[in-house]
Amino acid sequence: MAPVKxxxxxxxxxxxxxxxxxxxxxxxxxxxxxxxxxxxxxKESFIKLNPQHCVPTLDDDGFILWESRAIACYLSDKYGKDDSLYPKDLKRRAVVNQRLYFDSSFLYVKIRAICYPILFQGVTEIAKVLKDDLNTTLGFLDKFLDNSKWVAGDNCTIADTSIYASLSSILAVGWDISTFPNIQRWLKECEQLPGYEESTEGAKLFGEAVRKNLKQK
Ligand SMILES: N[C@@H](CCC(=O)N[C@@H](CS)C(=O)NCC(=O)O)C(=O)O
Structure with a gap:
């Protein structure tokens, strides 16, 4: 069997x-x-694989899948040593799913709305409305973490890996999270995620690319 790509x-x-x-x-x-x-x-070869031409895209022995959170669910179900990263229990899984959808339809979207125009459309400042919108969303995330070590309960799940991946981009841009103590505490926990350093390095490069286009205050 070909390795997962x-x-x-x-x-x-x-x-x-x-x-x-x-x-x-x-x-x-x-x-x-x-x-x-x-x-x-x-490239033609990539579009043939994924007509939506986005990363990440997974190739598991010819089974092609994109959408990062769908990939995370699939990999956890298929290759997880146990179900701790993506619980089989209906209600615990539902909470992980809720956090994943929160990430894909709120958090990541707000971060993207700030960063893409700066990266690709010549915008040089972050509008107050976008700033406030992201901070409201971060407030929700902080609330989820009120009585919870990880974003969906007492152990690390794919909701944490997904949300950390999103959040690390805006942190690398220099976002102020001093008013979100639970997020700060959780970020310390995230340092133990396997692949944390390589991932954070990628976020750093993203942050530098965005900051390069921002007007210095
Ligand atoms: N919702 C998708 C978003 C994927 C996405 O937007 N990928 C961007 C990079 S952040 C991409 O590949 N853009 C290139 C393109 O669409 O041509 C996911 O979570 O995988």
């Missing part, structure tokens, strides 16, 4: 989310870098 770009938060999930599972994966800055995702 991940088409990956370290600067991409979703891509790092899939990467961190594979690492947390302890799965050995082949990485193929798709450099988005060089538009490598638009």
């Amino acid at each position: 991940l088409y990956h770009f370290p600067l991409s938060a979703p891509s790092r989310g899939a990467y961190l999930a594979a690492k947390a599972i302890g799965l050995s994966i082949d990485i193929e870098i798709v450099d988005l800055f060089k538009k490598e995702q638009l």
Whole structure:
């Protein structure tokens, strides 16, 4: 059987989310870098694999899957040593899913709304409305962590790897999280995630690319 392959770009938060999930599972994966800055995702061979031409994209012995959180769920179900990263228990799984959807439809979207125009559309300042919107969302995340060590309970799940991947991008831009004590505490826990250093390095490069285009105050 061919090794599991991940088409990956370290600067991409979703891509790092899939990467961190594979690492947390302890799965050995082949990485193929798709450099988005060089538009490598638009190569014919990649579009044939994934017509939506986005990273991350997984190739598990010919089974092709994209969407980082779908990849994390699939890998955990198929290769997880146990169900701790993605519980089989209906209610615990539902909470993990809720956090994953929160990430994909709130947190990541707000971060992207801030960073993409700066990276690709010549925007040089972060509008107050976008700043406030992200801070409101971070307030929700902080609340989830009120009585919980990890974002979906007492142990680390793929909701943590996914949310850490998103959050690390905006932290690398220099976002102030001093008013979110639970997030700060949780981020300390995240330092023990397998693949944390490589992932954070990718976020750093992303943060530098964004900051380079920001008007200095
Ligand atoms: N919801 C998707 C988002 C994937 C996504 O937007 N990937 C971007 C990089 S952050 C990409 O590959 N963009 C290149 C393109 O769409 O051509 C996921 O979680 O995987």
